Amino acid sequence: MAERVKTLRLILGDQLNHQHSWFKEEQENICYVFMEMRQETDYVMHHIQKVIGFFSAMREFAEHLKERHHEVIYLKINDKKNKQTLPENLKQLISEYEIEKLEYQLPDEYRLDVQLKDFCSDLNINTEAYDTEHFLTSREDLTNFYKGKKEMTMEYFYRDMRKKYDVLMVNSKDPEGGKWNFDKSNRKKWNGTPEIPHERGFRKDVSTLLQEVEKAGIKTFGNLDAEKFNWPTSREDSLSVLNYFSKNLLIHFGDFQDALHTEQAYLFHSRLSFALNTKMLHPKEVIDSVIGYWRENKDEIDISQVEGFVRQILGWREYMRGIYWKEMPGYGRSNKLDNQNKLPEFYWSANTKMNCLKHSIQQSLDNAYAHHIQRLMITGNYALLTQSHPDEVDAWYLGIYIDAIEWVEITNTRGMSQFADGGIVATKPYVSSGSYINKMSNYCKGCEYDVKKKTGEHSCPFNSLYWNFLDDKREFFKDNRRMGMMLNMLDKKSEDELFRIKERANAIIQNPENF
Known part of the structure; x- marks a missing residue:
């Protein structure tokens, strides 16, 4: 000193x-x-x-x-x-x-x-x-951008960011590839091909640090192999993960970014979020590096792969941070759907017979990681359909994921996933029955429950929970034009069918550990 x-x-x-x-x-x-x-x-x-x-x-x-x-x-x-x-x-x-x-x-x-x-x-x-000199927007930029607008649609903010930073632009007005967004190309199911390269791993020995944490008496959960810690913890590590992604995973990132599979924890995802959220990497350097590699390999890599990646960082990440600073501290207390249930104990153990939840939660416990569709359409979907209190959901997401820092976690959880903000982030709740999970994954194969059945002992819990949720929250969503079609379908169900759906759903909500 x-x-x-x-x-x-x-x-x-x-x-x-x-x-x-x-x-x-x-x-x-x-x-x-x-x-x-x-x-x-x-x-x-x-x-x-x-x-x-x-x-x-x-x-x-x-x-x-x-x-x-x-x-x-x-x-x-x-x-x-x-x-x-x-x-x-x-x-x-x-x-x-x-x-x-x-x-x-x-x-x-x-x-x-x-x-x-x-x-x-x-x-x-x-x-x-x-300033931390990290983000591409200030705390106030998003608030100013949407001033006077009724809805804060992310797409317009994303386009403005593309123009502002000249990212994937032909000129000051026109996007490369002729479209702003290739999201419709990013929804393929992975069935074993193409082959997924192994993630860029590290296998570090953190035994000494683990002993220090245990000596301190810090209460934690999840699993750790102390001799094979697998996350980047230096700038050199982080750059290595970035380069590995470009060379090995970018080629199919967009295609399969929404896919789910029992045998693949990472698929073609980059695993860069921890490096970004600790600021070991800068978002612009990540974007520039990935686009640079794509430009050199345009013959092999379609623009839809790189645009899907850029949208997550330049669009979604900055957008969520802007929402956070615009809406806090009230955002942290929002519970517009008035959900009050506890999150089931199996979120900390993966001890459930539902295959999709078992795999997604076990993977989270093993790796401190799940990709955005696992978080949104499996664990988040179930938490919302069972009407769990957003405080409970927040605490779980903030604790379990290595990349979870409140500015990005709470907006994705309380906003995108749980609709607790009443529609600030999402125009409709991200809920689904088992059919979406079956469409995007192999989770339903070999599951104890039948994804095609809505009621009965072996029916997929997501099916009855989905229709029960729509019925319970009907009054809240009656004027939401994006929910109109589903509410009309709900209205066509007979009294008897709806009774059986709600009976099954309430049995699940009241005793989740039995399922």
Whole structure:
């Protein structure tokens, strides 16, 4: 530690941006601080791989800074000096090192933003907040973009971003390939071909860190092979995953991005979300790298593959962050459908006879990962159809996935998946019967339940739950034009059929552990 440290700079666990301008400046009398805290491990129960992933990435970034002769204070989870909360640790460091100025990068979680603002307002030293230099929009850009508009349709925001950053554009107005969106090409079922290359794996030994986490008494869930940790925890790792995706997976990414399969956890997905959400990679560098590879290999790779990927990052990711800052803090309490049920215990054990849920949850417990359709149309669909409280659903999604940080998790869960926001993100709820799951996967094959049956002992639970949900929420959706066709179909069911559907659905909702 330098004798005189005048400025203390805080780096949070999702601010591991090697390219931030902070590190390019004259560094005299500046010290960086990282903290592993119970405050962050305990606000929900997290997957063990998530805790290990964040701590590993933080430690590697701290070492990276030390190697470049930056002053670093690193509070590990079991350090005696660690007070386990942000305010208490900062207060102690400011006093101990006679800090004259505290600087921090704007947090991406509302709770941390408020915590730091409140803390700084009580300090008698100078403080300054900086941009993280990561996102392609500011907190306010989306709010300004939709000002005066009735609906916040993502497609128009996405097109504006394409133009703004000149991504896949022929000129200032026209998209490459003649279309803005190739989503209709991105809905194929995978039946064993084409062959899926193995994911870019790492097999790191994190046994020592696991012992530290266990010694700290942190309560976690999920599974971990401590000698084969499989996530990128450095910028070098992250770039390796990015390059592997372009060379091996991009060619079929768009085709099968909505597919589901019992034997494939990753299919052609990139596994870049953790690297992006911790800021080890910048979204524009990811987009540029993937498009660059596609341009060199246009003879082999169709534009629909690359556009589907770009839409997720340039469109959806920035859009969800904009919604978050526009709607918080009220968004975190929204429950427009007034759903009140508990999430079934099998979400933490995968102990269910429903094949689709068993595979999706077991995969999540094993890998701290599921792709967007597993999250939306399997675990999210079931949670909504059983009318689970969005607080319960939020806590599970935020805890189980390694890439889950509140700004991206809550908007996808409470908005897209659970319709708890009443239609801010999605114009209709993303619910389906078993037929969609059967169309996009092999999950129904070998399942105890018959996807073609709506009622009876061996009928697929999704079928009765779907029609029951529409009936229970009929009043809420009666004026939603996108729900009209399904409500008309509901109206055509006889009293007897509807009675049997609701009887079956209520048996599932009341005793989910039996199914």
